Amino acid sequence: PRDCQELFEEGERQSGLFQIQPQGSPPFLVNCNMTSDGGWTVIQRRQDGSVDFNQPWAAYKDGFGDPQGEFWLGLEKVHRIMGDRGSRLSVQLQDWEGNAQSLQFPVHLGGEDTAYSLQLTEPVASKLGATTITPSGLSLPFSTWDQDHDLRHDKNCAKSLSGGWWFGTCSHSNLNGQYFHSIPRQRQQRKKGIFWKTWRGRYYPLQATTMLIQPT
Ligand code: MYR
Secondary structure (H helix, E strand, C coil), X not given: CCCHHHHHHCCCCCCEEEEECCCCCCCEEEEXXXXXXXXXXXXXXXXXXXXXXXXXXXXXXXXXXXXXXXXXXXHHHHXXXXXXXXXXXXXXXXXXXXXXXXXXXXXXXXXXXXXXCEEECCCHHHHHCCCCCECCEEEEXXXXXXXXXXXXXXXXXXXXXXXXXXXXXXXXXXXXXXXXXXXXXXXXXXXXXXXXXXXXXXXXXXXXXXXXXXXX
């Protein structure tokens, strides 16, 4: 199968680790979340701070972490799974008071030649609170501390925050930020955390996050 959705269509109903093989790619293992609306491939998970997400470009490209715990699947694998098809992304967020939020929207990810640019169409980009939109939507490359493609000329978002992400102006979101078990006193520390501005705000370090994809 080329992704978790195909496994689901073959009748698999149990979530867990499966081997998949997208077109033109070597096989690899992924976490599948089988739900009532089909099979989702998990591309990121944060839950306890056990894995260091402040990693260089090569690690974000290839993936890192523990498939049973916290991990980043890897940009190349995500790009291969999506291929030329349309995909939807599900972002699941949890705070420290037992609240959860889930967002779903269509996305596309370019290849390494585009620095794995995230493509969002309108009106999705505006609804998500993106600030750097053109009439055709948003196209935003991925950045790490050693490969800065963000939109700030005066700083390197990945360096002044933490982790690798689709940074525009350093303030929208960063689900690959530093994991904090309690809210740091200092703003300088706090801004490095895991955040999603339009939910709990810029300076609230989230408790858990999961990112999943499914073909549309
Ligand atoms: C800005 O305007 O500063 C940037 C807005 C960026 C929105 C980022 C949304 C991130 C969603 C993660 C995409 C995962 C694709 C596989």
